[in-house]
Amino acid sequence: MGCMAAKPIVDGIEREYGERLRVIRVNVQDAAGQAMADRYRFEFTPTFVLFDAGGRELLRTVGAVDPAAVRRALASP
Secondary structure (H helix, E strand, O other), X not given: OOHHHHHHHHHHHHXXXXXXXXXXXXXXXXXXXXXXXXXXXXXOOOEEEEEOOOOOEXXXXXXXXXHHHHHHHHHOO
């Protein structure tokens, strides 16, 4: 699944969780995006990483993102 194909799914997650999470879309083609890709080990696109408020990684997927997996990660303590 490409980035544009995944966009409606990510948009839906963003709408569903509005105040609970912030979606940041990174363009790995520009310098700032490449720096983030290096820092957070994005090797393939699209890569989705969900962090908690403390910066701990809760979920990482490459390709498709499963809204149910996001819900489970947000529900876990």
